[in-house]
Structure formats: C-alpha cells, structure tokens
Amino acid sequence: MIILLLHKRSILFFFGGILFIGISFGVYQLAAHPEMQNWVQKKLVITHIKTDKKVAALTFDDGPDPDTTPLVLDALKKHDAKATFFVMGKRAEEHPDILQRIAAEGHEIGNHSYSHAHYKKYNDKKFLLDEIRRTNRIIYSITAQHPQYFRPPGGYLSYDLIDISKEEGLTIAYWTSIQDSKDWVEGKSAERIAAYVIKHIRPGQIILLHDGCSNGHQTARAVDLILEELKQEGYSFVSFSELMNLEKSE
Ligand SMILES: [Zn+2]
The missing domain is CATH 1.20.5 (Single alpha-helices involved in coiled-coils or other helix-helix interfaces)
Incomplete structure (x- = not known):
C-alpha cells in the first residue's frame, strides 16, 4: 500500500x-520579451488594431517560394483579397519574378531579414542592421517598394531591434497571438489550419501564416477555405498598411 x-x-x-x-x-x-507589452502600448510593436469593423490582415512569412507562393497568390486573387508578404532577402534575390508578381497583384511586401538567422546572432546589432538594410535594398530594387514593416524571424525581439526600427523608420509587425495556427507544421491539413483561423477570427487581427514553408501547399489551400468562409461572415482582408490606416481613421 x-x-x-x-x-x-x-x-x-x-x-x-x-x-x-x-x-x-x-x-x-x-511574452517574447519582458518589455513586449510596453512596446505594444507605444505602438513600436503591432499585434492588432482596435476596430469594430470586420477587417483583418493576412500575413505570409518566409517566402518567396517558387512552388508555394504562387498558390497562395492564386487563392488571394480568386477572392480579391490583399495580403502582406514578409519575405527573406536571400529568397527574394533567388526568385525576383515571384516578388514582382506579389507586388504587381497589389500586395504589400515587408522585411523578414536576409537569412532568417538564429536569434542569438541578433545580439550583434551590426549584424541585425546589415540584414535589415540589405533586404530593404533587395526589395526596393525588384519592386520599387520601400518596406515599412519588419517582422523579426521567430518573433525574437530585443532592445537593439527596437532602436534599429526607430532609426530606420520601420514598424515591427508582429501578429495576434491567438492567430498563430502553426500552419508550418509538416502534415497539418488545410482544413485544420482554416478551421483554427475561422474559429478565432475577430476584427483587427493580424493572422500569421507561412507561404515559404514545406507545408505551404496546405497553407495555400487553407487560404482559399478561410476566405470562402470569412467573406460570407462579412470579413474583408487588407494589407498591413491599410489595417494601420484604418485604426488612425477611427
Ligand atoms: Zn520566419
């Protein structure tokens, strides 16, 4: 006993x-960083906007990818939705034609670093600054867009990053924590990804998805399912800048 x-x-x-x-x-x-809430309050880091309107922003990370990004673009076009793509400089250099298509179809392009290096390297301020500037130059040379938003790889935040974003005139584009469906997990079905996003949708959210991952085919199909359902619920999807302007105008 x-x-x-x-x-x-x-x-x-x-x-x-x-x-x-x-x-x-x-x-x-x-809590990506102990100062996170403070930075969100000061609007240095954006996680959502306050609005009653049924508007949200779809965001796609880690591309452009020659196989999966075009599928995401097709789904967005089918539903006449605008989104924001946080691209890696290295991949943009390798696939300029896809970056051009993103821009030509009216989507916004944000900076997601050059190499998506491990966050520990970001303790080096010069390394971080080089990655951000280099990627902005690449995006501008291909699309003539000056990125206004930086999304840190892995969501890693630091005091240096906050300083750099102020100096470079960039806003740190985070996402709404409940809207992380972990779509990048290998084998997660489009139906599961879509059901998650649809279940948690609220006005003013920033939805995190990944076009540039090995599960990107499922993500692209999920986008079709999400838009099909949420348009019926009265939602519209806009770029990051448009979402920010909406808050200012309210
Ligand atoms: Zn990423």
Whole structure:
C-alpha cells in the first residue's frame, strides 16, 4: 500500500513537472520579451488594431517560394483579397519574378531579414542592421517598394531591434497571438489550419501564416477555405498598411 501511494505520488510529481514546464514554455512564447507589452502600448510593436469593423490582415512569412507562393497568390486573387508578404532577402534575390508578381497583384511586401538567422546572432546589432538594410535594398530594387514593416524571424525581439526600427523608420509587425495556427507544421491539413483561423477570427487581427514553408501547399489551400468562409461572415482582408490606416481613421 505504501509503495503504491509513493508510486502514485511520484506519478503525480512527474506529470505536474511536465505541466509546469509546458506552462512556462507557453508563457515564455507569449511574452517574447519582458518589455513586449510596453512596446505594444507605444505602438513600436503591432499585434492588432482596435476596430469594430470586420477587417483583418493576412500575413505570409518566409517566402518567396517558387512552388508555394504562387498558390497562395492564386487563392488571394480568386477572392480579391490583399495580403502582406514578409519575405527573406536571400529568397527574394533567388526568385525576383515571384516578388514582382506579389507586388504587381497589389500586395504589400515587408522585411523578414536576409537569412532568417538564429536569434542569438541578433545580439550583434551590426549584424541585425546589415540584414535589415540589405533586404530593404533587395526589395526596393525588384519592386520599387520601400518596406515599412519588419517582422523579426521567430518573433525574437530585443532592445537593439527596437532602436534599429526607430532609426530606420520601420514598424515591427508582429501578429495576434491567438492567430498563430502553426500552419508550418509538416502534415497539418488545410482544413485544420482554416478551421483554427475561422474559429478565432475577430476584427483587427493580424493572422500569421507561412507561404515559404514545406507545408505551404496546405497553407495555400487553407487560404482559399478561410476566405470562402470569412467573406460570407462579412470579413474583408487588407494589407498591413491599410489595417494601420484604418485604426488612425477611427
Ligand atoms: Zn520566419
């Protein structure tokens, strides 16, 4: 009996430990930086806008990708929706034709660093500045658009990044935490991705998706499903800049 009790207790301890680690990690992920809330209040980091209108922004990271980005663009075109693509400078250089198509179809282009380097490298301010400037130059040379928004790879924020964004005239484009469907997870179906986004939709959200990932075919199909459903619910989808202007005009 005592052995059984001890055993039960250790099992509880074990699962309690796992739960604690899980919760800690969840909180860590939500609070990307201890100053996050402060920066959001000061509008240095944008996670959503306040509005009653049924308007939201679809954003796509990590492209352009020659296989999957065109599929996302096709889905957006089918529903006459505008989105924002946070591209990597390195991939934009490799696929300028796709970047041109994104711009030609009226979408906005944001900066998602040159190489998507591991965040620890971002402790080096010069490295970070070089990555951002280099990518802005590449985007401008291909599309004549001056990016206004930077989305940090992995959502990693730092004091240096805040300083750089102020100096470079960029706003840090985050996303609405509840609207991270983890669409990039290999094997996640379009139906699951779409159901997640549709379930959590609210006015003024910034929805995080990935055109430039190996699960991008599912993401592209999810975009079709999302737009099909949410247009019926009265939602319209606009670029990041348009979303920001909407808040200013209210
Ligand atoms: Zn990314």
